[in-house]
Amino acid sequence: MTDLVGEDRKLVTLARATRARTGAAEGAAVRDRDGRTYAAATVDLPSLQVSALGVCVAMAIASGSRGLEAAVVLSEVDGVLPADLDVIRDFAGAGVVVHRGDVKGAIASTLTT
DSSP, X not given: OOOOOHHHHHHHHHXXXXXXXXXXXXXXXXXXXXSOEEEEEOEEETTEEEOHHHHHHHHHHHTTOOXXXXXXXXXXXXXXXXXXXXXXXXXXXXXXXXXXXXXXXXXXXXXXX
């Protein structure tokens, strides 16, 4: 398990709480360059499917954010979807730290876009 700094631990707490509250497949949270946080769960409707990380990025963009510092994705599935990493790169460029963990919040891996 990876040790996280305080602000990244906050992202884990937000992602975990959001996933648990909604019963979704995954929860995610991001911190933008201004320190604002956004948390979301997977959207899985017949007419709309968006990953939790995709919802977080959309929320950040809609709020006027100009980039991200870090992200957390909590899921039962190993790894972060390549499409989610593409979304982060498209919006925030390189250098965003992405932590992936299980639904209990134990971080299994960390990568940088």
